[in-house]
Amino acid sequence: MNDRLKKLEERRSKIAAEIARVKAREAAQNRKEDTRRKVLLGALLLAMVEKGEWPKEKIDSALARFLSRPQDRSLFDLPPVE
Secondary structure, eight states, X not given: OHHHHXXXXXXXXXXXXXXXXXXXXXXXXXXXXXXHHHHHHHHHHHHHHHHTSSOHHHHHXXXXXXXXXXXXXXXXXXXXXX
């Protein structure tokens, strides 16, 4: 009976490890897709601003309210938050 139990425990461990790998792979793919969506949306907004289809002031105002980290704000030439 001990051998059978040991084999079942090993099998359960292998299955749990495979489940964890699949979940990690899915999470990584979801992060990649989310990042890609954000990059594409940003590219669209920048193109619209450059073409004059979207007011730059509106983007600047939204960014000023949204960004709080100094390194993020400096990317858009925004002053640090006081």
